[in-house]
Amino acid sequence: MASAEQTSPRVHPLALVAGVVGGVLLVLMVIGIGVLIVILKGSRDHIRAQDAKTAVLLEKVRAATPEARELPPLLDDVRPLVRSLGAAIGPIAESAQAIAAATPGIPRLVDAAQVLDQVRAYDLVRISAQAGRDTPPLIRRLLRVQLATLTAQRIAVRTQLQTLAVQREALTHIKSIDRKTGGTVPAQRPPVPAP
16 A cells, blocks of 8 residues: 655745745835934934024023113103203203203114123124024035935835835736636645556
């Protein structure tokens, strides 16, 4: 009596090729996603640094505002004193009245002068100039990062589309094989007759 050799079911070579190609494409997609994460993290760090610089500058501008507002009430108190002084001096009264008439414009000038003093005190001109010099290279760098991100995303989309095309082609072949073979894998091969 011939002993029946048991054989295990075999996978079709096209299915093996499709599996290997799918695995390689999956690894490539994971690598692409990793590259995107690294690029986006660098972009996030750059944006946070820009936000910190902007916050410091805004804080300095806000700190300069309250002191400039305190001067107009003081000038309102001085205006009557200048008028009474002009009346007491006599011959210079006309010039004193002209000065008193000109004093309503002084608060605005004093406001401007105090703001300029605050700008000097906080060195806002130098800081603004430095920010103006730093901003274009940073924007160019950010643009390069965004363009690199866009390129990486386009590559990832192309890779995904290629993977989809390979999967569709593999599915077409698998369906064709199923139609030709009846769609099931035999559990056991029929025994080979002895010669």
